[in-house]
Amino acid sequence: MPDLDLPLLPLPTRADPADATAPRLLILYTGGTVGMAxxxxxxxxxxxxxxxxxxxxxxxxxxxxxAMLSLPAPIDSxxxxxxxxxxxxxxxxxxxxxxxxxxxxxxxxxxAYSAAALSYVLKHLGKPVVxxxxxxxxxxxxxxxxxxxxxxxxxxxARHSRARTVRVPEVCVFFNDVLIRGTxxxxxESHQFAAFKSENYPPLARAGIGLEFDDKSxxxxxxxxxxxxxxxxxxxxxxxxxxxxTVAAVRAILGIPGLRGCVLETYGSGNAPTAPWFLxxxxxxxxxxxxxxxxxxCEEGRVVQGxxxxxxxxxxxxIIGGDDITTEAAVTKLMFVLGxxxxxxxxxxxxxxxxxxEITP
Ligand code: ASP
Numbered sequence: 280m281p282d283l284d285l286p287l288l289p290l291p292t293r294a295d296p297a298d299a300t301a302p303r304l305l306i307l308y309t310g311g312t313v314g315m316a317x318x319x320x321x322x323x324x325x326x327x328x329x330x331x332x333x334x335x336x337x338x339x340x341x342x343x344x345x346a347m348l349s350l351p352a353p354i355d356s357x358x359x360x361x362x363x364x365x366x367x368x369x370x371x372x373x374x375x376x377x378x379x380x381x382x383x384x385x386x387x388x389x390x391a392y393s394a395a396a397l398s399y400v401l402k403h404l405g406k407p408v409v410x411x412x413x414x415x416x417x418x419x420x421x422x423x424x425x426x427x428x429x430x431x432x433x434x435x436x437a438r439h440s441r442a443r444t445v446r447v448p449e450v451c452v453f454f455n456d457v458l459i460r461g462t463x464x465x466x467x468e469s470h471q472f473a474a475f476k477s478e479n480y481p482p483l484a485r486a487g488i489g490l491e492f493d494d495k496s497x498x499x500x501x502x503x504x505x506x507x508x509x510x511x512x513x514x515x516x517x518x519x520x521x522x523x524x525t526v527a528a529v530r531a532i533l534g535i536p537g538l539r540g541c542v543l544e545t546y547g548s549g550n551a552p553t554a555p556w557f558l559x560x561x562x563x564x565x566x567x568x569x570x571x572x573x574x575x576x577c578e579e580g581r582v583v584q585g586x587x588x589x590x591x592x593x594x595x596x597x598i599i600g601g602d603d604i605t606t607e608a609a610v611t612k613l614m615f616v617l618g619x620x621x622x623x624x625x626x627x628x629x630x631x632x633x634x635x636x637e638i639t640p
Contacts, residue, residue, distance in 0.1 A: 304436060311353075311413070335429070361614060365400065391466055394452050396511070457486075517542045542606055547576075
């Protein structure tokens with residue numbers, strides 16, 4: 280496990296460091312465009328942030344106590360691996376008692392996967408963990424970095440006005456004025472500022488002049504203490520169907536040695552070919568104990584196995600319908616559930632259930 284003793288850098292703000300009533304937040308910088316600059320070949324590469332507050336003067340105006348943890352080697356989020364998720368989860372677990380909320384600065388490319396993964400790994404989360412980043416690096420003109428970070432911090436500090444309880448005890452993504460549940464986020468834009476969409480679920484909050492929370496869509500505070508999981512199964516794959524996909528392509532993926540789970544990206548409400556060779560490939564994979572999770576390629580709607588003849592064989596084969604889950608939340612759900620190494624019956628139950636708001640049962 281990488282270093283859990285990274286030095287905490289306090290950031291000066293308007294709050295008195297001795298004022299115990301000012302929310303205390305931790306920023307974890309992992310990389311991404313937010314902290315990138317051009318290298319000699321004119322490519323954007325992640326930089327080490329010395330003092331983020333030097334580039335974001337608005338931070339000093341916040342009535343919050345802020346500290347920052349920077350990973351020793353920040354990365355483009357295209358390089359994120361499951362081991363990184365487990366490391367960040369451990370860092371959060373380590374600092375959990377000392378902070379009221381966490382903001383993770385992360386690249387946008389795989390932010391939806393990371394947010395979903397942390398949603399599963401951080402069980403019984405009672406404090407906000409807000410992912411954010413930027414489409415334009417901090418320091419560049421028209422950067423969205425400061426705006427995204429400042430509002431993400433305000434969300435992480437938010438409390439219900441009377442009870443003073445935590446407002447968003449969830450892993451979520453805040454980007455371009457919209458707060459999205461971590462298991463419902465999808466990157467949909469690479470050029471505009473509105474990079475993320477909340478798929479099949481309402482946004483948890485919107486930021487305008489003020490913050491408007493949709494409290495009924497936000498998970499309640501957990502009754503148990505935080506549990507940080509330490510294992511993810513990486514022997515998983517995604518098989519995206521398209522008309523004309525060959526037996527060789529399907530075999531190559533479902534036949535990966537040691538494969539334990541695969542997301543089947545099917546058509547419409549979860550439909551797939553009925554050709555005997557295709558059914559044989561699925562049946563063989565199931566016989567080898569590969570878990571198959573049926574996820575629709577559609578952005579809206581849900582999987583209803585058995586609605587058409589082209590999906591009626593799935594249930595019989597033990598293929599699990601993913602309801603309205605996203606591929607990002609499905610891949611990471613397979614990693615999480617298969618990483619638990621529980622009985623077959625329990626695995627089936629967990630894969631079918633809503634664990635972290637990733638499906639609408
Ligand atoms: N390639 C970058 C990353 O995901 C893109 C971004 O941050 O917007 O790290």
